[in-house]
Every structure is written in structure tokens, then in C-alpha cells.
Amino acid sequence: MxxxxxxxxxxxxxxxxxxxxPTFRGEDGFWTIGSRNYTPQQMATRDMYMHNPGEFLKWYYNRFATYRHHxxxxxxxxxxxxxxxxxxxxxxxxxxxxxxxxxxxGRLDEVTLFHHQGDDVERIRAPWDEVDDANLESSLLELFKIGKHGPILNESLKPYVxxxxxxxxxxxxxxxxxxxxxxxxxxxxxxxxxxxxxxxxxxxxxxxxxxxxxxxxxxxxxxxxxxxxxxxxxxxxxxxx
Known part of the structure; x- marks a missing residue:
């Protein structure tokens, strides 16, 4: 400018x-396609990330991260x-x-630590290229440092979105x-x-x-x-x- x-x-x-x-509300839009059990509006929530992180990360990866090289x-x-x-x-x-x-x-190519909203946190590079597609859910949970009881505050990673x-x-x-x-x-x-x-x-x-x-x-x-x-x-x- x-x-x-x-x-x-x-x-x-x-x-x-x-x-x-894809756009969000077109025929193949992000908000028209969810997962097997949830609508996109249910998937793209902090609540889903906290209580069903495997499902959340798989959906996010398949619907967004696959476009990271465009x-x-x-x-x-x-x-x-x-x-x-x-x-x-x-x-x-x-x-x-x-x-x-x-x-x-937010940005697809970045993540942050899982934090209380409003906290000052650093944006870091997302680990998408390290994902093992053959073991998608377990790979994502490991890369995002999410334990069996869900995301850990100030330890686990969350997409910067x-x-x-x-x-x-x-x-x-x-x-x-x-x-x-x-x-x-x-x-x-x-x-x-x-x-x-x-x-x-x-x-x-x-x-x-x-x-x-x-x-x-x-x-x-x-x-x-x-x-x-x-x-x-x-x-x-x-x-x-």
C-alpha cells in the first residue's frame, strides 16, 4: 500500500x-462436510478439541492441512x-x-501451545509434514502432545485457528x-x-x-x-x- x-x-x-x-459454504465447502458423527459446526470448536482431540485433529488435517502446499x-x-x-x-x-x-x-501453517484464551503465547510452525497418514489419529495425537486424558494446558499443541x-x-x-x-x-x-x-x-x-x-x-x-x-x-x- x-x-x-x-x-x-x-x-x-x-x-x-x-x-x-474450497470455499466454506459452496457445494464442496468446508462447512458442508463434517465427520462421520459430527457436523462441521460441531467439529470446529474448542470443546471438540478438548473432549475429542483425535476426531478434531483428523477432521482439521483432512479438511485443511491437505491444502497446505497450494x-x-x-x-x-x-x-x-x-x-x-x-x-x-x-x-x-x-x-x-x-x-x-x-x-x-489464524494460519494453517502455525500452531500454539494450548492456552487460556487471551494468554500471550508464541506461534510456531505446524508439524503437518511429520504426520504418518497410515496411522493418522495416533500420529496426530503424538505430534500435538495430547495424552490419553486430552490436551494439557501449556503443554499440548493446538492449531492456530x-x-x-x-x-x-x-x-x-x-x-x-x-x-x-x-x-x-x-x-x-x-x-x-x-x-x-x-x-x-x-x-x-x-x-x-x-x-x-x-x-x-x-x-x-x-x-x-x-x-x-x-x-x-x-x-x-x-x-x-
């Missing part, structure tokens, strides 16, 4: 679809010098060279994200269904500060705002106009 550009870009799963990563597309490269908050955990914006983007829901029953903390850079929203002179939402708290937070600030908004999506969600322009197209079509 140049010094005079005050545009904030907020991206969702639609931006990574061209990289071969590469960025033209949109990620176009966004590399922009002020960016992404809802995506795929890390493709980092691979595209954006040095300072906010991954507000914001789960449904968790809340935004400084681990996910929520204060910096809010400041970027307050500083913005325009917000551009790309490939998002406006179904998560961070987009609602941004829209509330846009309304309060009368900030112009652009919504980029093949089927854009219509929002309540006096200054909104819709672009019924993919993010790649938007950047190629």
Missing part, C-alpha cells in the same frame, strides 16, 4: 477458490502491497509476499485490525459472505464513519449501508478491469 492509499481490503474464501481451495493466485499477488485483513487460514497472502497482512482467523466457540484476542491481532478499520477511507470486501463477526465489525465502523464500501463477489451479499457499490464478479475479474 502506498502512503496515500487508505483502502482496507477484507478477503474471504472466494479469493482462494482459484487456488483450488500456491497463491493472481489476486493474492495483487493484494501483496495492500492493507489486508483476511478471514482465510491458508497463508496464501504470505506466500504471495504480503509482509504485514492480518490473518484474523479461531474456532466457533472462541473469541478474537490479541493472538489474532484484533486491536490492529480494528485500528485499520478506523483508519480506512474505503473498504473493499472480496469473496466473503458476511457471515462472520469480523465483517460485521468492519461494516459497523464503515456505517459509523460513513466510509465507502465495495463488495466483490459473483453473488454479492447485499448490505445495509448508504455508500456501497456492488461488483458481481470474481476477485480476478475485479482486479483485471
Amino acid at each position: 502506498t502512503k496515500t492509499d487508505k483502502t482496507l481490503y477484507i478477503t474471504g474464501a472466494g479469493v482462494s477458490a482459484e487456488s483450488g481451495i 500456491g497463491p493466485n493472481k489476486v493474492h499477488h495483487w493484494l501483496a502491497d495492500k492493507t489486508l485483513i483476511t478471514q482465510n487460514i491458508d497463508g496464501l497472502d504470505g506466500k504471495a509476499g504480503n509482509p504485514d497482512y492480518i490473518s484474523i482467523h 479461531l474456532l466457533f466457540d472462541e473469541y478474537y484476542t490479541e493472538l489474532y491481532e484484533i486491536s490492529r485490525a480494528q485500528q485499520q478499520m478506523l483508519d480506512a477511507e474505503k473498504m473493499v470486501f472480496m469473496g466473503t459472505s458476511f457471515s462472520v463477526n469480523i465483517t460485521n465489525m468492519a461494516l459497523e465502523i464503515a456505517r459509523h464513519n460513513n466510509i465507502p464500501v465495495e463488495v466483490v463477489d459473483p453473488n454479492p451479499t447485499h448490505i445495509l449501508h448508504s455508500q456501497v457499490e456492488y461488483f458481481a464478479m470474481t476477485a480476478q475479474e475485479y482486479i483485471s478491469r
